[in-house]
Amino acid sequence: MQETTLDTTAPLAGRREWIGLCVLSIACLIYSMDLSVLFLAMPAIVADLDPNASELLWINDIYGFMVAGFLVTMGTLGDRIGRRKLLLVGAFAFGVASALAAFSATAQQLIISRALLGIAGATVAPSTLSLVVNIFKNESERNRAIGIWGSAFALGGLIGPLIGGLLLQYFHWGSVFLINIPVMLILLAIAPFILPEYKNEDAEGIDLPSVLLSLATVLPVIYGFKHMAADGFALRQLLPIAAGVAIGFLFIRRQQRLTHPLIDLKLFRIPAFTASLLVNLAGVFFVFGTFLYQNLFLQLVIGLTPLHAALWSIPSATVFTIMSFQAYRFTNHFGPVKTVLMGLIVNVAGTTVMAIAAYNQSLIGILFASVLIGLGFVPVILTTTGLIVGTAPPERAGSASAISETSAEFGGALGVALLGSLGTVFYRMTMAGVDLTGLTESQAHAVSATLAGAVETAKALGGTTEPAWLEPARNGFSLGFAACCLLASVTLLLLAMVARKVYATAHIDETAVGTH
Numbered sequence: 001m002q003e004t005t006l007d008t009t010a011p012l013a014g015r016r017e018w019i020g021l022c023v024l025s026i027a028c029l030i031y032s033m034d035l036s037v038l039f040l041a042m043p044a045i046v047a048d049l050d051p052n053a054s055e056l057l058w059i060n061d062i063y064g065f066m067v068a069g070f071l072v073t074m075g076t077l078g079d080r081i082g083r084r085k086l087l088l089v090g091a092f093a094f095g096v097a098s099a100l101a102a103f104s105a106t107a108q109q110l111i112i113s114r115a116l117l118g119i120a121g122a123t124v125a126p127s128t129l130s131l132v133v134n135i136f137k138n139e140s141e142r143n144r145a146i147g148i149w150g151s152a153f154a155l156g157g158l159i160g161p162l163i164g165g166l167l168l169q170y171f172h173w174g175s176v177f178l179i180n181i182p183v184m185l186i187l188l189a190i191a192p193f194i195l196p197e198y199k200n201e202d203a204e205g206i207d208l209p210s211v212l213l214s215l216a217t218v219l220p221v222i223y224g225f226k227h228m229a230a231d232g233f234a235l236r237q238l239l240p241i242a243a244g245v246a247i248g249f250l251f252i253r254r255q256q257r258l259t260h261p262l263i264d265l266k267l268f269r270i271p272a273f274t275a276s277l278l279v280n281l282a283g284v285f286f287v288f289g290t291f292l293y294q295n296l297f298l299q300l301v302i303g304l305t306p307l308h309a310a311l312w313s314i315p316s317a318t319v320f321t322i323m324s325f326q327a328y329r330f331t332n333h334f335g336p337v338k339t340v341l342m343g344l345i346v347n348v349a350g351t352t353v354m355a356i357a358a359y360n361q362s363l364i365g366i367l368f369a370s371v372l373i374g375l376g377f378v379p380v381i382l383t384t385t386g387l388i389v390g391t392a393p394p395e396r397a398g399s400a401s402a403i404s405e406t407s408a409e410f411g412g413a414l415g416v417a418l419l420g421s422l423g424t425v426f427y428r429m430t431m432a433g434v435d436l437t438g439l440t441e442s443q444a445h446a447v448s449a450t451l452a453g454a455v456e457t458a459k460a461l462g463g464t465t466e467p468a469w470l471e472p473a474r475n476g477f478s479l480g481f482a483a484c485c486l487l488a489s490v491t492l493l494l495l496a497m498v499a500r501k502v503y504a505t506a507h508i509d510e511t512a513v514g515t516h
Helices: 015-033 042-049 053-081 083-102 107-135 139-170 180-194 208-231 235-257 265-269 271-301 306-312 314-334 336-359 363-390 394-431 441-449 451-461 470-505
Strands: none
Touching: 015 083, 015 107, 015 139, 015 180, 042 107, 053 083, 053 107, 053 208, 053 394, 083 107, 083 180, 107 139, 107 363, 107 394, 139 306, 139 314, 139 363, 208 235, 208 394, 235 265, 265 271, 265 394, 271 306, 271 336, 271 363, 271 394, 271 451, 271 470, 306 314, 314 336, 314 363, 336 363, 336 470, 363 394, 394 441, 394 470, 441 451, 451 470
16 A cells, blocks of 8 residues: 655755745636636627627626636646646737637637637646645645635636636736736746646657547536526436546546546545545535535625625634645644544534524524634645645656546536535425416426526615515525525535545554555
8 A cells, every 4th residue: 555654854945935935826727717807707708799698608607618628738747748838828828818808809718718718728727636646745835826826716716706816807808818818928927937846757648549538538527516506407408417437437438548548547546535525525515515515695685785795704714724834734733634624523513503504584694604614624624735746656647637627517517516506406395385376487487497587586676674475485495495404514524434444544644644
């Protein structure tokens, strides 16, 4: 078995390495920010470009689709041509695609530009993470560096809507893309002098059929789950998921036959790698799902405006950011196994409190629960990310980073889709017996389908008092939210017990992280 121990004899990083980390973190922040920066810009884009419903969906989703589809390919490509080189090429392409998106004159142009942004963005996450792992040799410093990298990634998603809203207050919607360009120019100017190059000297070229198979595996699955989240569960949405899974088997068969595969399946024979990947995926699954509900809850149940909902989210965002910087202290002090297990238990406490708060429609309870979840989730994700990349051979760090990021994409998509569908079931069960007399057929359908539809219908009807059916609609949503949180609590508790046994068989040292 492969043991995991702490390398305290490795040289400490100097000023150049820490400056390099800052450059990599800023690049990662911009990549992450583009996943959420369009949230508040959509009304302005609709007014300007007049996209139809399908085009609107693709404008919002295509970036994430392309990132998820190309992560594995770009991670492996970085291992073979050089991670710094790939990052620079990706940064240049990201800047160009940002300009194209900002000045798009039609919805179709914006969709194409966002697709190009996604392909370029897929070079950033695996390149930056693998470079962080390669730059920092001392394991204690590496844990800290991964924490800073992770905080930049999380912060990008959190501040994306805030920055987008600020820019939209004073500028054209294209400004949310133009802010990427100066950052990428700085990266292109500094990175060649600050970041060292790393690549696998023995690697051969990329297998094109494997690239196509990986895309045909990932994209249909992500597409199916995202549509399930947006439209509710339907059998037709299982078709792309099933197609992706079937092609995935062909992809795995091909990787087993190749001397230089796109994904080295031997990585999954490392117990610490596989266990950490599963914990990482499950953590993202439940956090994405519950936080989606939280955002909707604040606006649709509590009745906050988007700006006030964002402001009330600052405490949990602050905890996420602080923990991202400080999580390495827990890992270095307690070791990876205890850090992961304690984090999962704190997560269980957080989701349990959130279930109670959601059922009772308590704003303070929801905010307290989100802080608890942040305290538990961040150390789990950063520690497992360090294990995923740190237990892989150095020449496969880019591929391991890409696998880690792809699992997070899958976890997020699955969490939003499956937990969203579960909550919808509870909502529709609650509304099944509610009297909707006086509404048109389309209005009744909107009210019965989602709380958002009920709230919009109530606004359209006007009047000085709320319709009688709006209160049970809020109660149905809250019940679904609470049920999803309780499911998270039970599953995470079981996951903690399973992870403890798996990590024990992996012979991970309880006091340290590192691979030798």
